[in-house]
Amino acid sequence: MHKRKPGPSSIQVMATAVELRSLLGQLRRRLREQAGTGDYSASQTAVIRRLEREGPATVTMLAHAEGMRSQSMGATVAYLQLAGLIIGTPHPTDGRQTLLSLTPAGVAWIKAKRAAREDWLARTIQAKLSPAEQAQLSDAMPLLKRLVEP
Amino acid sequence: MHKRKPGPSSIQVMATAVELRSLLGQLRRRLREQAGTGDYSASQTAVIRRLEREGPATVTMLAHAEGMRSQSMGATVAYLQLAGLIIGTPHPTDGRQTLLSLTPAGVAWIKAKRAAREDWLARTIQAKLSPAEQAQLSDAMPLLKRLVEP
DNA sequence: TATTGTTATACTCTATAACTATA
DNA sequence: TATAGTTATAGAGTATAACAATA
Numbered sequence: 001m002h003k004r005k006p007g008p009s010s011i012q013v014m015a016t017a018v019e020l021r022s023l024l025g026q027l028r029r030r031l032r033e034q035a036g037t038g039d040y041s042a043s044q045t046a047v048i049r050r051l052e053r054e055g056p057a058t059v060t061m062l063a064h065a066e067g068m069r070s071q072s073m074g075a076t077v078a079y080l081q082l083a084g085l086i087i088g089t090p091h092p093t094d095g096r097q098t099l100l101s102l103t104p105a106g107v108a109w110i111k112a113k114r115a116a117r118e119d120w121l122a123r124t125i126q127a128k129l130s131p132a133e134q135a136q137l138s139d140a141m142p143l144l145k146r147l148v149e150p
Numbered sequence: 151m152h153k154r155k156p157g158p159s160s161i162q163v164m165a166t167a168v169e170l171r172s173l174l175g176q177l178r179r180r181l182r183e184q185a186g187t188g189d190y191s192a193s194q195t196a197v198i199r200r201l202e203r204e205g206p207a208t209v210t211m212l213a214h215a216e217g218m219r220s221q222s223m224g225a226t227v228a229y230l231q232l233a234g235l236i237i238g239t240p241h242p243t244d245g246r247q248t249l250l251s252l253t254p255a256g257v258a259w260i261k262a263k264r265a266a267r268e269d270w271l272a273r274t275i276q277a278k279l280s281p282a283e284q285a286q287l288s289d290a291m292p293l294l295k296r297l298v299e300p
Numbered sequence: 301t302a303t304t305g306t307t308a309t310a311c312t313c314t315a316t317a318a319c320t321a322t323a
Numbered sequence: 324t325a326t327a328g329t330t331a332t333a334g335a336g337t338a339t340a341a342c343a344a345t346a
Binding site: 209220245 | 303304305306307313314315
């Protein structure tokens with residue numbers, strides 16, 4: 001256990017909040033500027049990854065999982081469909097729903113990405129943080145996750 | 151020291167990267183939807199806070215510190231000037247530069263914000279994380295900072 | 301010639317509102 | 324009537340390019 005901070009005061013929490021907000025923006029800008037041709041946005045990548053991890057899903061399900069509106073997710077999904085990475089098939093019993101899943105091209109994209117270590121964020125984490133710090137960052141993810149949960 | 155993870159493999163690093171990217175987007179969307187009237191954007195808040203912490207600065211200095219272009223920072227700063235929270239005064243010796251600093255209204259805004267604990271992010275950190283977890287999150291900030299550094 | 305800052309313009313992401321189709 | 328999804332439109336945030344003023 002870390003012992004550096006006995007218990008953050010509310011001023012320290014505010015400082016963390018302010019810093020996190022600033023870092024959020026900086027990370028986002030850095031991610032965008034590092035994105036090359038053939039790369040996809042954060043939302044697009046998140047969708048691809050989620051479909052890989054959890055299998056087929058509808059637009060509404062994806063929107064809910066990523067904390068955005070279905071209209072916005074609709075645009076994200078439409079782009080990925082045009083790009084040929086995901087495909088929508090009608091739900092067998094409910095005609096309103098469209099089940100989205102990865103195409104072979106989508107699966108191949110993920111694998112190629114992983115093999116090539118093309119991901120700027122992953123490369124940077126590995127290059128700039130020690131293994132212990134990488135673990136520390138990884139351990140902080142569940143905390144961030146809880147912050148965005150309803 | 152945490153001992154849960156002996157040394158993250160490159161697959162784990164990729165997983166962290168993917169998760170961080172998704173959480174980044176979710177946090178940003180949540181921050182936006184929680185923003186009420188009279189609130190300012192992440193970039194705007196970051197500028198206000200930085201001026202408070204480090205004193206007067208130019209547009210170029212602020213842009214560099216936040217990792218964005220001076221044209222973009224110009225827009226952010228222009229809005230804050232219109233809102234009356236910051237003011238620009240000509241540099242005494244270098245006529246090209248404009249030194250930006252907080253107005254009394256800007257200082258008052260920060261103080262009111264703090265006193266009222268109006269900040270959604272700070273409130274959420276305090277409400278959803280234990281003191282130890284708050285410290286853990288705070289400790290992760292320097293790691294994120296190093297990721298965005300050039 | 302280099303630097304500070306501004307203006308014009310465009311792109312991405314996301315939101316709200318209104319609509320269609322199916323249940 | 325409620326739900327899944329689409330289309331139209333708007334706004335915020337940021338980028339690039341071109342320019343003006345000062346050093």
